[in-house]
Amino acid sequence: MSAAAASLLKDASLLKTKSYVNGEWVEAKSGKWFTVDNPATGEEVAKCPEFDAEDTEAAINAANTAFQTFRKVPPQERSRLLRRWYDLMVENAEDIAKIITLENGKALPDARGEAAYAANFFKWFSEEAPRIYGDVIQPSAANCRVVTLREPIGVCGLIAPWNFPAAMITRKVGPALAAGCTVVVKAPTETPLTALAIAELAHRAGIPKGVVNVITAFDNTPLVGKILTTNPIVKKVSFTGSTPVGKILMNQSSSTLKKLSFELGGNAPFIVFEDADLDSAVQHLIGCKFRVAGQTCVCANRIFVHSSIYDEFVKRVVDIVKTFQVGNGLDSKTTHGPLIHSRAVAKVDEHVQDAISKGARLLHGGKRLPLGPNFYDLTVLADVTPKMQVFREETFGPVAAFFKFDTEEEVVALANDADVGLAGYFFSKDNSRCWRVAEALQVGMVGVNVGAISDPAIPFGGVKESGFGREGSKYGMDEYLTTKMVMTGI
Numbered sequence: 001m002s003a004a005a006a007s008l009l010k011d012a013s014l015l016k017t018k019s020y021v022n023g024e025w026v027e028a029k030s031g032k033w034f035t036v037d038n039p040a041t042g043e044e045v046a047k048c049p050e051f052d053a054e055d056t057e058a059a060i061n062a063a064n065t066a067f068q069t070f071r072k073v074p075p076q077e078r079s080r081l082l083r084r085w086y087d088l089m090v091e092n093a094e095d096i097a098k099i100i101t102l103e104n105g106k107a108l109p110d111a112r113g114e115a116a117y118a119a120n121f122f123k124w125f126s127e128e129a130p131r132i133y134g135d136v137i138q139p140s141a142a143n144c145r146v147v148t149l150r151e152p153i154g155v156c157g158l159i160a161p162w163n164f165p166a167a168m169i170t171r172k173v174g175p176a177l178a179a180g181c182t183v184v185v186k187a188p189t190e191t192p193l194t195a196l197a198i199a200e201l202a203h204r205a206g207i208p209k210g211v212v213n214v215i216t217a218f219d220n221t222p223l224v225g226k227i228l229t230t231n232p233i234v235k236k237v238s239f240t241g242s243t244p245v246g247k248i249l250m251n252q253s254s255s256t257l258k259k260l261s262f263e264l265g266g267n268a269p270f271i272v273f274e275d276a277d278l279d280s281a282v283q284h285l286i287g288c289k290f291r292v293a294g295q296t297c298v299c300a301n302r303i304f305v306h307s308s309i310y311d312e313f314v315k316r317v318v319d320i321v322k323t324f325q326v327g328n329g330l331d332s333k334t335t336h337g338p339l340i341h342s343r344a345v346a347k348v349d350e351h352v353q354d355a356i357s358k359g360a361r362l363l364h365g366g367k368r369l370p371l372g373p374n375f376y377d378l379t380v381l382a383d384v385t386p387k388m389q390v391f392r393e394e395t396f397g398p399v400a401a402f403f404k405f406d407t408e409e410e411v412v413a414l415a416n417d418a419d420v421g422l423a424g425y426f427f428s429k430d431n432s433r434c435w436r437v438a439e440a441l442q443v444g445m446v447g448v449n450v451g452a453i454s455d456p457a458i459p460f461g462g463v464k465e466s467g468f469g470r471e472g473s474k475y476g477m478d479e480y481l482t483t484k485m486v487m488t489g490i
């Protein structure tokens with residue numbers, strides 16, 4: 001582990017570099033390691049074990065053994081465990097934020113926000129654990145009664161992405177443990193250290209051994225994914241990541257018919273109608289678009305502005321973007337960090353060049369920055385059209401792409417012209433229009449006059465090729481429970 005990284009933390013023992021299986025820190029049996037690099041500097045932060053099939057199976061077996069006991073632990077006790085874990089996440093939030101920035105690159109204020117967001121999933125689900133209710137039903141036969149029991153589904157394979165190295169894990173692990181399941185978490189390939197720090201806090205919170213296992217792999221990620229989706233012990237797989245990888249995992253999971261929840265890619269429309277509060281819409285758009293340098297599945301991707309306010313709106317956005325400072329996320333002046341890797345930079349640049357070559361106007365940025373291979377300037381493009389790549393594909397980067405529209409019907413049709421449907425946003429002061437458009441948008445989550453929707457209290461998830469299942473809220477529990485019917489003759 002790099003001494004520089006350790007010296008940044010109040011508690012350097014949170015920087016774990018081995019996988020966490022059955023309550024112990026373990027290396028890969030092969031003895032192989034991979035490096036975790038800081039995307040801002042390219043420097044190695046640490047090495048982690050390159051788990052293979054055998055290592056992954058050992059973690060699944062540990063989770064299975066633990067499940068036989070943990071499923072019977074009363075919900076009030078599971079709640080207490082999650083609450084203790086939450087308290088430790090809060091106590092160590094600053095260190096967690098720094099680990100996030102070290103391996104993901106996001107600016108420290110963004111990372112602090114994520115550390116708090118991540119912890120709150122444990123709090124939320126500690127409160128949901130004792131509130132798992134079944135039903136009493138009168139069946140057709142007069143002399144019978146039916147009750148339903150909600151039971152934990154079993155061992156869960158949880159596969160998380162790098163863009164929220166903490167929150168995408170706690171959003172899955174929280175409800176799984178609240179329900180009485182045990183888990184094998186495949187730490188995000190590019191950002192495993194945050195996941196391991198959270199595992200260390202699980203250990204300190206007294207989560208019983210084998211209940212939470214966190215495993216790491218880089219080159220072997222598809223192999224580990226294959227084991228988690230095909231091993232018959234695993235009853236549930238939850239994945240957050242891209243739609244193409246979601247399709248692979250769904251295919252693999254069919255061999256043992258696992259219960260699935262998938263949070264996949266988005267291509268969020270953000271619509272500003274002519275009657276919107278412009279100041280508010282601009283502020284919300286800036287947060288929604290540029291959070292984590294645009295690497296959020298709910299970031300605005302296609303920004304539609306009514307022609308009567310288009311020039312004024314775009315100008316205001318450019319004026320704000322000019323005040324931002326891209327740099328190393330640990331630098332106090334930095335508002336926006338690097339992208340995760342050079343492939344992400346190449347994709348962003350491809351979208352920008354494609355748009356410009358087809359007639360879009362570049363109003364800001366549009367270039368790599370000489371700060372390192374993963375830096376791209378915050379970019380504003382005007383006069384974007386549906387013929388451009390940025391309309392069809394999620395850029396997953398710091399590009400604000402503006403489209404002009406004239407009528408509500410036209411813009412709703414444009415917004416819905418996508419294979420995916422995760423989040424959608426619009427700004428309007430007309431109450432009837434607010435209901436009409438909220439109902440017309442083909443997405444799983446709608447922000448009306450608000451661009452920041454993420455919260456443990458909301459059901460987070462998409463429709464179409466953005467996946468299925470909901471995380472957070474009371475609905476997040478359903479993903480980890482089965483319903484058993486018990487009929488009694490009287």
Ligand SMILES: NC(=O)c1ccc[n+]([C@@H]2O[C@H](COP(=O)([O-])OP(=O)(O)OC[C@H]3O[C@@H](n4cnc5c(N)ncnc54)[C@H](O)[C@@H]3O)[C@@H](O)[C@H]2O)c1
Nearest residue numbers: 160161162188189221222225241242245263264265266297
């Ligand atoms: N819906 C969301 O919350 C969300 C979050 C992050 C990323 N994404 C999507 O991901 C895309 C960008 O990220 P990416 O290209 O790194 O996505 P990706 O799907 O390739 O990788 C995401 C994560 O999935 C895991 N992974 C990748 N291939 C795997 C496999 N074969 N088996 C098992 N696990 C595997 C890795 O842990 C990786 O960190 C964007 O298009 C974005 O929409 C969505």
Ligand SMILES: O=CCCC(=O)O
Nearest residue numbers: 163164296297298454
């Ligand atoms: O990018 C995926 C999730 C982002 C969020 O929960 O706000």
